[in-house]
Amino acid sequence: MDAEDVMEPKLGLDPALVREARELAAAAGQPIVELARTHTTVSVERAVLRLAGLDGADDDGMPWVNRLADAVRESAGLEHGVALPAWDALLTGDYADLRTLARDAAAGKVKFRVPEGRDATAAGAAARAALGRGIATIDARRAERDAMIRETAEPAKPWIYLIVATGDIYEDIPQAQAAAREGADIIAVIRSTGQSLLDYVPEGATREGYAGTYATRENFRLMRAALDDVSRELGRYVRLTNYASGLCMPEIAALAGLERLDMMLNDCMYGIIFRDINPRRTFIDQRFSRQVHARAGIVINTGEDNYLTTADAVDAAHTVVVSQLLNEFFGQEAGLADSQLGLGHAFEINPEVPDSFVLELAHAQLVRELFPNAPLKYMPPTKHMTGNVFAGYLLDAFFNLAGVMTDQSILLIGMMTEGIHTPFLSDRDLALENVRYVARAAARLGENFRPPPGGFVEQRAHQVLAEAVDLLRRIGRDGLLGAIADGTFGITRRPADGGRGLDGVIARADGYFNPATDILEGAS
Amino acid sequence: MTEPAASVTGQVIRPYGDATGDGRVQVSFTLPVPFGTEEERARAEGAAHQLAAAMGLDPAMVVHAKGIGPDFTFFIVYGRVSHLVDLSAVTVARREFPLLSSAEVNLRIRAGLGRKLVVLGACIGTDAHTVGIDAILNVKGHAGEKGLEYYREMRVVNLGAQVDVDKLVARARAEHADAVLVSQVVSQREAHLAGAREVASAFRATYRGERVPLLVVGGPRFDPAMTQDLGVDKIFGRGTTPREVASYLVHALAPPARDAAPESPARDAAPADAGRAAAPAGAGGAAA
Numbered sequence: 001m002d003a004e005d006v007m008e009p010k011l012g013l014d015p016a017l018v019r020e021a022r023e024l025a026a027a028a029g030q031p032i033v034e035l036a037r038t039h040t041t042v043s044v045e046r047a048v049l050r051l052a053g054l055d056g057a058d059d060d061g062m063p064w065v066n067r068l069a070d071a072v073r074e075s076a077g078l079e080h081g082v083a084l085p086a087w088d089a090l091l092t093g094d095y096a097d098l099r100t101l102a103r104d105a106a107a108g109k110v111k112f113r114v115p116e117g118r119d120a121t122a123a124g125a126a127a128r129a130a131l132g133r134g135i136a137t138i139d140a141r142r143a144e145r146d147a148m149i150r151e152t153a154e155p156a157k158p159w160i161y162l163i164v165a166t167g168d169i170y171e172d173i174p175q176a177q178a179a180a181r182e183g184a185d186i187i188a189v190i191r192s193t194g195q196s197l198l199d200y201v202p203e204g205a206t207r208e209g210y211a212g213t214y215a216t217r218e219n220f221r222l223m224r225a226a227l228d229d230v231s232r233e234l235g236r237y238v239r240l241t242n243y244a245s246g247l248c249m250p251e252i253a254a255l256a257g258l259e260r261l262d263m264m265l266n267d268c269m270y271g272i273i274f275r276d277i278n279p280r281r282t283f284i285d286q287r288f289s290r291q292v293h294a295r296a297g298i299v300i301n302t303g304e305d306n307y308l309t310t311a312d313a314v315d316a317a318h319t320v321v322v323s324q325l326l327n328e329f330f331g332q333e334a335g336l337a338d339s340q341l342g343l344g345h346a347f348e349i350n351p352e353v354p355d356s357f358v359l360e361l362a363h364a365q366l367v368r369e370l371f372p373n374a375p376l377k378y379m380p381p382t383k384h385m386t387g388n389v390f391a392g393y394l395l396d397a398f399f400n401l402a403g404v405m406t407d408q409s410i411l412l413i414g415m416m417t418e419g420i421h422t423p424f425l426s427d428r429d430l431a432l433e434n435v436r437y438v439a440r441a442a443a444r445l446g447e448n449f450r451p452p453p454g455g456f457v458e459q460r461a462h463q464v465l466a467e468a469v470d471l472l473r474r475i476g477r478d479g480l481l482g483a484i485a486d487g488t489f490g491i492t493r494r495p496a497d498g499g500r501g502l503d504g505v506i507a508r509a510d511g512y513f514n515p516a517t518d519i520l521e522g523a524s
Numbered sequence: 525m526t527e528p529a530a531s532v533t534g535q536v537i538r539p540y541g542d543a544t545g546d547g548r549v550q551v552s553f554t555l556p557v558p559f560g561t562e563e564e565r566a567r568a569e570g571a572a573h574q575l576a577a578a579m580g581l582d583p584a585m586v587v588h589a590k591g592i593g594p595d596f597t598f599f600i601v602y603g604r605v606s607h608l609v610d611l612s613a614v615t616v617a618r619r620e621f622p623l624l625s626s627a628e629v630n631l632r633i634r635a636g637l638g639r640k641l642v643v644l645g646a647c648i649g650t651d652a653h654t655v656g657i658d659a660i661l662n663v664k665g666h667a668g669e670k671g672l673e674y675y676r677e678m679r680v681v682n683l684g685a686q687v688d689v690d691k692l693v694a695r696a697r698a699e700h701a702d703a704v705l706v707s708q709v710v711s712q713r714e715a716h717l718a719g720a721r722e723v724a725s726a727f728r729a730t731y732r733g734e735r736v737p738l739l740v741v742g743g744p745r746f747d748p749a750m751t752q753d754l755g756v757d758k759i760f761g762r763g764t765t766p767r768e769v770a771s772y773l774v775h776a777l778a779p780p781a782r783d784a785a786p787e788s789p790a791r792d793a794a795p796a797d798a799g800r801a802a803a804p805a806g807a808g809g810a811a812a
Contacts, residue, residue: 178593194649197686210715274654276684309655387762426554426598429590 009369010451011461017469018370024472025325028480033333035280036287040512042199042504044288045069045082047250048516051134051258051292052127054098055217057203064102065251066200071105076112079509087130088115088123114511124513131515135295138257142297145237145260148228152237155185158403160435161241161377161412165190165422167209169219173226178425180230180238183432186263186410188241189223191215196246196275197500201255211422215242215252220259239263241301244289245271247281247501253289257296263342264293267303268330269323272484272494274306279484279494281501283330290334291520300336301410302327305346305379307489313348313383317363318467319489320345324367325472326480328374335520338373342410346379347399355456357398362460364406365451370465378403380414392416393434400438405446411435535611547604549581554598559591572599580605617749619768621775626675629770633677636778637702643672643773644701644737646683646692647708649719654685656743657707660766671766678770689719689726696737697730703738703773708745716745717754724755738776740769 046065057063069082076085086101089110095101104110115123162184164175169189176187192209195202205222206214213219220242227238239262244253249266256264268286271277293300304320304327311319324343331341345367349356367376380399385392396414403411413431415423423431451457475483487493541548553575557568569586576584581603588600624632633641645661647654661682662671673680681699683692696704706723708716720741727736742760751759758772 181593194686276654424554425592425596426552429592429598 010449011365011369011458012453013366013369013461013465017465021321021325021370021465021469021472022329024469024476025322025329028472028475028483029326029329029333032283032330032480033287036284038508039280039284040078040081040506040508040514041250041281041284041501042069042073042078042506043248043285044250044514045072045078046248047254047288047292048082048131048514049086049098050251050254051138051516052098052130053134054102055203056099058103058106061203063200063203064099064106067106068098068102071102071108071110072112075110076114077509078506080114080511081508081513083127083131083515084114084120084123084513085112087127088113088119091122091126092119124515127513128515128518131519134254134258135516135519138292138296141257141260142295145262145297148231149237152231152235155236157407157409158378158411158439159185159239159375159409160432161186161188161410162428163188163190163412163423165212167192167211167213168207169205169213169222170207172213173223176223177226177230179428180227180234182429183436184238184413185236186239186241187223187227188263188265189213189215189219191243196243196271196277199247199501199504201248201251215255217255217259220255220261224260241265244293244300245303246275247271247277247285247504249282249285250288250292253292253296253298256298257292260296261298263299263301264289265303266290266293266300267306267323267344268327269484269489270303270306272499273489274303276494276499278499278502278505279481279496280505281499284505286330287334288517290331290336291517294335294337294340295520297340299340299342299375300327300331301342301377302344304344305348305377308346308348309383313346313350314353314359317359317464318471320363321367321370321464321468322471322475323489324371325468328371338371339375341371341374342377343367343371343374344377344379347381347402348379348383350384351381351395357402358456359460360398360402361406361449362451362457363464364402364408365457366461366464368406368408369461375409377410377412378408379412380418382418385414385416385418387420389416389420392418393430396431397434397438400435401442401445404439404442405449407446537609537611538607539605547606548602549605550600550602551576551579551581552598552600554592554596556595557597558595559589559597560594565589568597569599572597572601576601576603580607582606621772623767624771624774626670626767626770629675629774630677632774632778632780633675636774636780637677640677640679641703641773641777642679642681642699642701643703643705644681644683644692644696644699645672645705645707646687647685648687648689648692648706648723649708649715654707656709657682657684657705660705660707660742660764660769669765669767672770674766675770678773689722692723693726693730696727701737702777703740705769706739706741708741708743716741716743717750720746720754720756720759728755738773740772742769 046069049065049068054065058067068086072082072085089112090101160183162179164172164187166172172189179187190212192212192214194210195214202214202216204216205218206216224240227240231238241263242256242261244256244264244266266289271282272279304323307316307319327343328341347360349359381395393416396416399414413435415427415431417423417427481496485493485495538545538547539549555571557571558564559568569589572586573584584601584603586599586601590598592598645657647657660671661673661680672678708719724739727739739756740758741756742764744762746759746761748759748761
């Protein structure tokens, strides 16, 4: 995972330009960090409650964390954070636990206040102790992962990433175990479509979803346990991935840490662009969720591949680099190590374009060299996959070849039936046969791949980097929120006050108290 | 339509492998049978032969069999079918409108409507995958064609993902929409059909007697022949391009003053290109 297999630079990138790109990204990101430091959201506050151990839902399936946070917001506001009013009520009302408090709060029986003086000290201390226990659980899960890896083994790179998505967790489990036995190193359970726009996290094991399975704590637990079994059977640690995205990003990050998920999709702008979630909400939620991921040893996967499904993969190549630089800045600022930055990109150039493969190589090599210590996640073609499964199989082989040649860390395995149906068992098996052949046949091709100075690959890489720097300068002038509003990423225009979830954004008052953030920031 | 060059009689044909009328086809499938021991392998291949025979492949050749895990076997089978295809009995859903350039579309709207054509687009229900509707509406477009926002004489309002049907109808009234485009990319248990019917009945219920906007649905799972069943005006399936949608909208909403100029056969020659284009609607399943 660390720098042991960093390849030597091949593109002759100008270090001064690379430095400038990072400085521009930091300058563009800094106001967003300020925004996140001075605001909270309903989901950040609910994540605090989850980390303190509040689980479960009422008879309508609405989680107790929503009930309690809503009740606090109604009577005391959330400007000071949920912790002070909630633990004050817990202590003064002599409640046994948060759930009992939440039940009474939902029934309108609790009057919350922002405590002062000695009451505030007592509530703060109790909340800090509860959150300390929650974060200690995350630490224990992280140690458990390290122990599991020692007990089994770390798989060789590139890691093979496969998706399951039946909607039924009990159907997903045997499929995930079968995929692991067939060679998958990472299992991603695709989330039910639309969960990103739910402002609560569903509860319990779920057996029905839409084009995916709901992300719930119990589903996380069941799948992680099943993958532990198969990891021991195979003598190889099989990682589990889910999605810390959408309106409940911070809560899902917390649940992922508590249940030892290993990777989480967590992009700084994906929800804004593709799910029309409010930009401010996303950035605030994102910072907290990344702080949790950093603590939990979770590798984030960013979503730059998505830009290329709506924009042209040649024209928009530099927007991918810009987004990666922003994701890197926001990630590092939140405490993530480089080895936790699974920056994304994709093989989406129209195969009709002359030299499309060479362009892909240039892009992939550029990203590899810009982020030498990041476990890059490389995504297969989707946009130009057609009903011609034979041509699609060939395109996937070229994708695998580009990935192996440029030392990508995580390969999401392309399916020849992409865009037709969810993969058949045989589609998955053929896809693994494809990647295994390419990895075996071309293992040493990377070290023998030397793009000549001034040649096509080098020139293209330099051009994309230069365009990225130009765009970052423009973002520096307009501000990142302005650039997003102008449709800079993925074509879509997303104004800062548009989209869903803005009503869940709250400016922090003086004396805002969030014991989770205090612990997480103290550690980083 | 070109005459099939290698037909048996001109009207009645068989699949073509490498000789006229040889009836050769290829299929692949997986059976839930193990492929481990010698005996299991023989049984698995026998099972594949039995299925091939039941499918009408005679003779059938199992050219590839491979175990997938302990319980499954994947097969590739070549064989001969004796079935005939009668071309005279083939029905083809031909596009009922000419494919126009963006300049022609703009011209038709100016001449036919005398104002901008208002298009409202949305993904409804739980579907958060806007890739299909965006490919049709965004300036960027799809498959080398600019989206409807690019057409000067159209005003496009893209409501994006997970729009409630009630809100869609209300917004359509507020915007005086001429056409409403509803995209459903992801569907389970036929949810796309229920969604389309819900849209149609909501519009009819709300507009009562007033002229309902042209209702157009699209997505990879739709059957374009189901318009009546769903109560919509038009269904676009996989591989639809923005230009096709634009051409249809003016065909339906801004008919030419006189009879349309004769269609250029070159422009209209590829109605059956659904399989060629890279499905805007179907892609995007890879992430989130």
